[in-house]
Every structure is written in structure tokens, then in C-alpha cells.
Amino acid sequence: YELFIFKNIWFIFKPTVLRTILPRIIRRLNCYYENLATQKECVQIILRLITVCILKKELAGANYLLNKLTTTNQIWNNNCQLTLENITLAFLKNIIIWITSKQTQAIKNNVTVIIDTLKQFEDKTYQITFQGILKQVTELYAL
Numbered sequence: 278y279e280l281f282i283f284k285n286i287w288f289i290f291k292p293t294v295l296r297t298i299l300p301r302i303i304r305r306l307n308c309y310y311e312n313l314a315t316q317k318e319c320v321q322i323i324l325r326l327i328t329v330c331i332l333k334k335e336l337a338g339a340n341y342l343l344n345k346l347t348t349t350n351q352i353w354n355n356n357c358q359l360t361l362e363n364i365t366l367a368f369l370k371n372i373i374i375w376i377t378s379k380q381t382q383a384i385k386n387n388v389t390v391i392i393d394t395l396k397q398f399e400d401k402t403y404q405i406t407f408q409g410i411l412k413q414v415t416e417l418y419a420l
Contacts, residue, residue: 306349313358320362327369332413339373361403367391368407376418
């Protein structure tokens, strides 16, 4: 199902598909016997879904997924291999707060600090992606 989501992420918003796939992903996250690669993949899928929700102005869905991911303790416990995923989670949380509360300067500073944090990593993919998301969000929501 991961390939289906990545190949056609906009299709995931059909309620029947989301209701079928999301519980499976959440179960795999909460499973202590799943390997890290599987759990990391699930986290990345949910982060992508949150991003798509934000860009489709489905903030209720984004908040729901954000809460599900944040309260999944099994994956976050003592896991230093999820640094970029954790940064992504913080970035998306701040974007949602920025959109919903209109606290422009304070939250914009947080978002900028998060993007600057990514400069320390060799792989610039996340930094470029975050800048692209930020540009789209500021245009979409007139921030």
C-alpha cells in the first residue's frame, strides 16, 4: 500500500481509502516488534499525508494525523535515527499553528529556525522541500 500512497497521494483523500489504510499504518507504528525501517516508512507516509492535508486546506485532517503521530510513543522512544522526521514533525506543527492562530512573527521565526537547522545536514532535500512547502503555504493562506 505504500507504493499506492506515494504514486497517487491525492487519491488518498477518498474517505474509504483513508479509513482502510490509516489504521494499518498506525498499528504498525505502535507495534514494538516492527523493525525501524518499517516504522520510519510509516512515519514518513503520515508526514506526507499531513503535508498534503495542509496544502489541500484540510486542517482538521492534518491536526488529526499530527495528534496520532505525536501520541505514538513506540516510534519516538529513544530513537535518534528519526532526527529528520522529528524536525519535519516540528515544522508541520508550527505551520499549522501559524495558519490557525495568525501569530505571524513568532511562528514565522520558529519555522525559519527549523529550516536553518536543516543546513547542518549533508542531504539538502529536506531543506529544499521545507522551503517549497513554506512558499506554497504562504501563498495559499495569504500569510
